[in-house]
Amino acid sequence: MSAERTWQIVLGMLPPVCLIALWHGIATAGWAPAALLPLPSAVFARLFEQLHNPVFLQHAATTLFRLFAGFGIAVVVGVMLGIAAAGSRRLEALLRPLLRVLAPVPKIALYPALVLILGFEHASKVALVVADAVFPILLATYQGAATVEPKLVWSARAAGASPRRTLLTVVLPAALPAILTGCRIGLVISSIVVFLAEMLTSTDGLGHLLIYASRSFQTVDMFVPLITISLLGLLLNAAINALQKRLLAGFPDAG
Amino acid sequence: MIVIEGLTKSFEPTRRQRHLALGDLSLSIAEGEFVSILGPSGCGKSTLLYVVGGFVPPTSGKVVVNGKAVTGPGPDRGPVFQEFALFPWKTVLGNVMYGLLEQGVPRALAESKARALISLVHLAGYEDFYPKQLSGGMKQRVAIARTLAYGPKILLMDEPFGALDAHTRTGLQRELLEIWERDRKTVLFVTHSVEEAVFLSDRVVVLTRSPGRIKAMIDIDLPRPRRRAELLVDRRYQTFVVEIEGLMDTQGQGRQ
Amino acid sequence: MSLKVASASAVPPLLACLALLAGWEGAARVLDINGLPPAYDALRELPAILSDREALLNIAASLRRMLTGFVLALLISIPVGLAMARSPRVAALCNPLLMLIYPVPKAALMPIIMLWLGIGDASKTIVIGLGVSLPVIYHSYQGARAIEEKLIWSAAAMGMRPAARLLRIVLPAALPQIFVGIRTGLVLALITMVTSEMIARQAGVGSILFNALDMAQYASVYAMIVIIGVLGFVLDLLFERLRAKLVAWAEPSHDIAVGTA
Numbered sequence: 001m002s003a004e005r006t007w008q009i010v011l012g013m014l015p016p017v018c019l020i021a022l023w024h025g026i027a028t029a030g031w032a033p034a035a036l037l038p039l040p041s042a043v044f045a046r047l048f049e050q051l052h053n054p055v056f057l058q059h060a061a062t063t064l065f066r067l068f069a070g071f072g073i074a075v076v077v078g079v080m081l082g083i084a085a086a087g088s089r090r091l092e093a094l095l096r097p098l099l100r101v102l103a104p105v106p107k108i109a110l111y112p113a114l115v116l117i118l119g120f121e122h123a124s125k126v127a128l129v130v131a132d133a134v135f136p137i138l139l140a141t142y143q144g145a146a147t148v149e150p151k152l153v154w155s156a157r158a159a160g161a162s163p164r165r166t167l168l169t170v171v172l173p174a175a176l177p178a179i180l181t182g183c184r185i186g187l188v189i190s191s192i193v194v195f196l197a198e199m200l201t202s203t204d205g206l207g208h209l210l211i212y213a214s215r216s217f218q219t220v221d222m223f224v225p226l227i228t229i230s231l232l233g234l235l236l237n238a239a240i241n242a243l244q245k246r247l248l249a250g251f252p253d254a255g
Numbered sequence: 256m257i258v259i260e261g262l263t264k265s266f267e268p269t270r271r272q273r274h275l276a277l278g279d280l281s282l283s284i285a286e287g288e289f290v291s292i293l294g295p296s297g298c299g300k301s302t303l304l305y306v307v308g309g310f311v312p313p314t315s316g317k318v319v320v321n322g323k324a325v326t327g328p329g330p331d332r333g334p335v336f337q338e339f340a341l342f343p344w345k346t347v348l349g350n351v352m353y354g355l356l357e358q359g360v361p362r363a364l365a366e367s368k369a370r371a372l373i374s375l376v377h378l379a380g381y382e383d384f385y386p387k388q389l390s391g392g393m394k395q396r397v398a399i400a401r402t403l404a405y406g407p408k409i410l411l412m413d414e415p416f417g418a419l420d421a422h423t424r425t426g427l428q429r430e431l432l433e434i435w436e437r438d439r440k441t442v443l444f445v446t447h448s449v450e451e452a453v454f455l456s457d458r459v460v461v462l463t464r465s466p467g468r469i470k471a472m473i474d475i476d477l478p479r480p481r482r483r484a485e486l487l488v489d490r491r492y493q494t495f496v497v498e499i500e501g502l503m504d505t506q507g508q509g510r511q
Numbered sequence: 512m513s514l515k516v517a518s519a520s521a522v523p524p525l526l527a528c529l530a531l532l533a534g535w536e537g538a539a540r541v542l543d544i545n546g547l548p549p550a551y552d553a554l555r556e557l558p559a560i561l562s563d564r565e566a567l568l569n570i571a572a573s574l575r576r577m578l579t580g581f582v583l584a585l586l587i588s589i590p591v592g593l594a595m596a597r598s599p600r601v602a603a604l605c606n607p608l609l610m611l612i613y614p615v616p617k618a619a620l621m622p623i624i625m626l627w628l629g630i631g632d633a634s635k636t637i638v639i640g641l642g643v644s645l646p647v648i649y650h651s652y653q654g655a656r657a658i659e660e661k662l663i664w665s666a667a668a669m670g671m672r673p674a675a676r677l678l679r680i681v682l683p684a685a686l687p688q689i690f691v692g693i694r695t696g697l698v699l700a701l702i703t704m705v706t707s708e709m710i711a712r713q714a715g716v717g718s719i720l721f722n723a724l725d726m727a728q729y730a731s732v733y734a735m736i737v738i739i740g741v742l743g744f745v746l747d748l749l750f751e752r753l754r755a756k757l758v759a760w761a762e763p764s765h766d767i768a769v770g771t772a
Contacts, residue, residue, distance in 0.1 A: 011600060012607035019608075036626055097523030101531065104747035105740040106702040108709075112724045112732050116546030151340035154310045157328035159354030159405050169357075173344045192616040196706055199619060200721075207619070211710075214622035222623055226615055233614020250344040250385040 036219060043223045050224050056209070060228065063194055063205040066122055070129025071190040078134045078186070079172075079179060082141025086175075087167045092142075099135070107131040108196060115201055125197040125205075132193045133186035140182025144175030177248055184240045188233060195229050256286040256441050257307060257409065262316035263466075264302050276302045278466030279316070286408075287439040291452035291459045295503065299467030300445045301413050307443060308332050308411045320409065330354065333407030337414040339394040341386040347373060347397050348382040354405030372400040375434065392423035396430070403434070410442045417447065425483060428455060436480060449503065453477075453495045454486060461502050471502050546729060553733035560734055566719060570738070573715035576632055577704040580639030581696065588644040588696075589689060592651025593681060602652070609645065617642035618706035630713045635704065642703035643696035650692025654685030690754045697750055701743050716742075 020040050026032060027039045050056040085092040110131060114124040148171050156170040157163070198207025206225040213221035264277040276299035284290050292300040305311040307318055309328040318325040320332065341350050351372055355365035373382055376396035386394055395415055402410065416424040428451060435442065446452050452459045453475055461471045475495060477486065486492040532550050539549040560566050595602040617638050624634040658681060666680045682689075708717025716739055723731040 008599075008603040011603040014604060015608040016611060032627075093523075097527035098531070100524050101527045101744060104698055104701075104743040106698075106705050106743055108702055108706050109720065109736050109739040109743075112720060113547070113736055115724070116729060116732070117542075117544065149338075149340065150310075151334075151336045151338060152342065154305075154308070154328060154334060155336070155340045155342075155401070156353070156357075157310075158308065158330065158332060158334050158407075159357055159401070160330040161353075161357045165357060169353075170342065173342070176344070188614055191614055195619055196616050200709055210619060210622060214626070217626075219623070219626065226619060226623075229619070230611050230615045234610065237610070237614075248344075250346070250387065252343065252387045 035217060038220045038223070042220055043227070046220045047224050047227055050228075056224075059205055059209055060232075063198060063207070064232075066125045066198075066205065067129065067190050067194045069122070070126040070194065071133055071187055073126070073130045074133035074137055074186055074190070075183060077130070078137030078182070079141045082138045082179075083145050083167055083172055083175070085138075085142050086145030086148075086171060087163065099139070103135055108193070111197055111200060120201055120203070125194055125202070128197050129190045129193050133190045136185040136189065137179070137182040140178045140185070141175060144178025144182075145171050147178075148174040177244075177251060180240065180244050180247065184237065187236050187240060191229060191233050191236065195225075256288070256321060257282075257284040257443070258317075258319045259283070259303075259307070260317045260319075262303070262306060262318065263314050264299065264306060264311070265314045275466035277306075278468050280462075280468055281316075282460065282469065284441060284443065286441055288458060289435065289442045289444065289456045291444045291446055291456040292462060293446060293449060293452050293459055293499065293503065294462030294467060294470075295464050296447075297465050298462045299465055300462055303462075303467065304334075304411050304413050304443060304445050307409075308334050310334075330358065330405045331407055332409045332411055333402035333405065335395070335398050335402050335410065335412045335415045337417045339386070339391075339398045339418075341394055341397055341401070343386050346383050346385055347378065347389070350386070350397055351400045351404050353401060358405060369400075369404060372404055373397075375403075376400045376430065390423075391419045392427060395419065395427060399431070399434070408440060410440050410444075412442065412444045414445055414447060416451070424451075429483065431455070432481060449496055449499045453492060453499065454481060454483065459495075459499060461499060471499075473499060548730045548733060550733075552730045553737065556730045556734035557737065560719075560731065560738070569714055569719060570716055572632075573704055573708065573717075574742075576635050576715070577639055577700045579632075580636040580704075581643050581700040583636070584640040584643035584696065584700075585647060585693065587640075588647035588692075589651045591644075592648040592689075592692070593655045593677065593685065595648070595652045596655030596685075597677065597681065605648075609648065612641075613645055616706075618703050618710060621707045621710045625711060630711055635707045635711065635715075638707045639700050639703045642699045646695040646699060647689070647692040650695065651685060651689050654688025654692070655681050657688070658684045687758045690758055694747070694750055694754065697746055698743070701739075701746060705739060 023037075023040045027034070027037050081091075081095065085095050107128065111124070111128050114127045114131075118124040118127055145167075152170055152174055153166055156166045161169060194205070195207040198205035199211050200207075202208040206228055210222055210225040213219075213225075259280060259282045262277055262280045263275065266274045266276060280303065292303060294300045302311065306313050307320070307325065309325045309332065325332075342353065345353070348366070348369055351369040352365045355368060356362065360368070370379075370382065373379055376399055378393060378396055378400070381389065381393065386397065389397065395418075398415075416427050419427065432455065444452070444455060456475055459473045459475060460469060461473070462468065463470045473495065477489070477492060477495075532554075536550040539547045591605065595605055620638055620641070621634065624637060628634040628637070662680055662684065663676060666676050671679070704715070705717040705720075708715035709721050710717075712718045712721060716735065720732060720735040720739070723729075723735060
């Protein structure tokens with residue numbers, strides 16, 4: 001490992017480490033009551049404990065289930081609509097104003113409505129995730145598909161592919177880098193939204209655990225779900241990175 | 256084979272502007288002819304190619320290929336582009352097989368045909384490489400192989416060697432002629448280079464500056480097969496080049 | 512954008528709104544459940560809410576908190592983003608920390624921050640500020656990074672000192688991307704505001720919304736959703752106009768809405 005790279009890693013670890021040290025300092029100095037600010041060591045110990053606790057893991061699994069269900073649906077819908085809109089002027093003209101109106105609306109505001117219609121269980125949360133995640137995926141797919149080099153499309157059409165086949169065999173793969181970028185954003189949004197929804201109305205999941213802990217003033221237990229979701233986000237991001245490397249093997253590296 | 260009548264093409268990049276790329280152009284190309292289209296930048300020579308290929312619709316006029324009007328792209332007219340336009344997510348083999356598979360050829364047969372073509376363009380051994388791992392000249396060979404794979408009767412080549420260095424260029428010119436000699440397809444070849452046009456073609460069509468119209472047509476009746484070393488010192492070749500370069504130099508606006 | 516094109520482009524979104532309302536009305540009638548009142552009922556509640564002085568004050572206070580957090584975040588985030596772009600050391604310092612914070616919903620910090628700072632404005636403003644910071648930092652960073660080195664070299668060769676270069680070359684060139692970040696930040700500010708109020712349940716549009724939910728005043732719930740939606744749309748529209756004016760020379764941006772808190 002080069003000296004520069006080592007230095008970068010060290011620098012990168014500095015702020016989190018300093019923050020934890022600061023946290024530890026404030027907690028031990030007694031500037032804040034222990035009830036409000038637990039020791040970082042206490043928090044991490046509890047985190048470790050919970051990660052071996054089947055009840056906690058069950059909640060985490062519930063959250064993950066809702067996250068992936070919503071994200072999966074959003075990917076299918078977003079990619080299909082995005083590719084189709086790139087191939088059809090009419091569809092694009094239909095979708096564009098709808099998206100223009102809906103995109104700046106905070107979808108979380110829809111959550112009460114979703115709860116009223118779909119109930120308090122998984123469905124409303126999955127629906128919220130879909131509503132939030134589909135936008136970046138659709139937009140990225142459309143943009144990627146609409147800016148495919150025309151000569152690629154021409155080459156395919158001349159080779160005998162129908163317009164539909166061309167969309168599937170050329171436009172879709174060519175748009176893959178953009179689609180994956182949109183998916184990456186969509187995945188983060190999914191994890192954020194599912195957590196929030198669970199905080200607002202839920203009887204299970206990581207978000208619920210946070211609210212439950214806050215109601216019983218268990219500050220240590222409030223930190224644990226937050227750290228878990230942060231780590232989860234990092235893991236998912238790394239997963240998408242790995243997926244990108246595999247799927248985009250042939251593409252010239254982006255700048 | 257190809258009959259172009261009264262072709263005009265105008266573009267409207269914005270609502271207010273209109274650019275007439277081709278103005279009332281008529282041209283006939285016989286089967287098996289190798290025709291080069293020459294002209295200054297922006298004279299619409301690529302546009303002409305795209306209209307014949309069916310990628311771009313004409314504003315007015317007709318293009319008839321083999322008795323049928325052109326309404327869209329098709330495997331009877333195979334393009335080769337300057338930027339290669341290879342599918343980056345497919346290997347060399349995958350690229351060359353594409354047209355065959357789209358036409359319903361069974362996979363095993365498609366693969367063997369593709370491999371034969373890859374050998375033909377001297378790229379045997381590179382079947383599993385991705386385009387980004389290849390040099391410019393190699394990429395263009397793959398593009399040519401990919402087009403040849405679906406057996407077009409007409410080749411539409413848009414400055415195919417323009418992005419390559421001089422040495423690779425002359426090598427590919429020779430290879431192109433070797434391939435062409437085999438089944439004498441009809442070729443429409445757009446280029447900037449007078450020498451290239453004279454070296455390769457049976458006929459050279461010189462276009463005027465935009466709006467492109469035919470300025471001159473010169474029959475190149477040099478004997479085939481053509482060898483670069485012989486032609487470079489051939490008096491008649493040199494005369495052709497000088498004459499056509501002279502035509503290119505005195506380009507004015509519009510018609511002669 | 513010429514006036515003609517601008518007004519022509521207002522028609523499709525209006526049609527889209529009407530289509531959505533019609534779809535809502537239709538779905539409500541077909542499904543016929545308590546939880547989905549027809550659009551007309553919900554819209555009828557709007558005057559009642561909007562003429563209620565207390566509700567209006569609540570909404571105004573929400574917006575005030577949002578804008579405060581928003582502006583504060585901008586003042587800090589843009590320089591941070593620019594600094595990260597110009598100095599790889601600063602970038603190496605900040606990036607991992609930001610990556611840890613990114614997946615955490617800022618509004619989820621509300622319970623903890625409320626424990627520390629109470630349920631007043633401060634906690635919400637801080638959370639909003641945090642929510643806005645990340646996209647603004649990211650886009651400022653990307654915008655400044657993408658500037659052609661040659662521009663900077665020319666300026667340096669002409670004798671411009673680093674501070675001047677930052678202000679007069681880097682900042683303007685990065686401005687289009689910065690504005691994309693600000694736009695995203697605005698969206699996030701609104702979302703974080705609504706969500707934090709939903710969690711705190713004390714004041715603001717979010718709490719009105721959830722209180723109506725608790726009291727089964729379904730029509731009011733939907734009316735509040737419409738209000739929030741309109742707020743989001745109008746804020747975004749105003750900002751887009753501002754952005755188009757200020758960075759008219761930039762390519763149109765196809766920004767992918769970075770989305771929620």
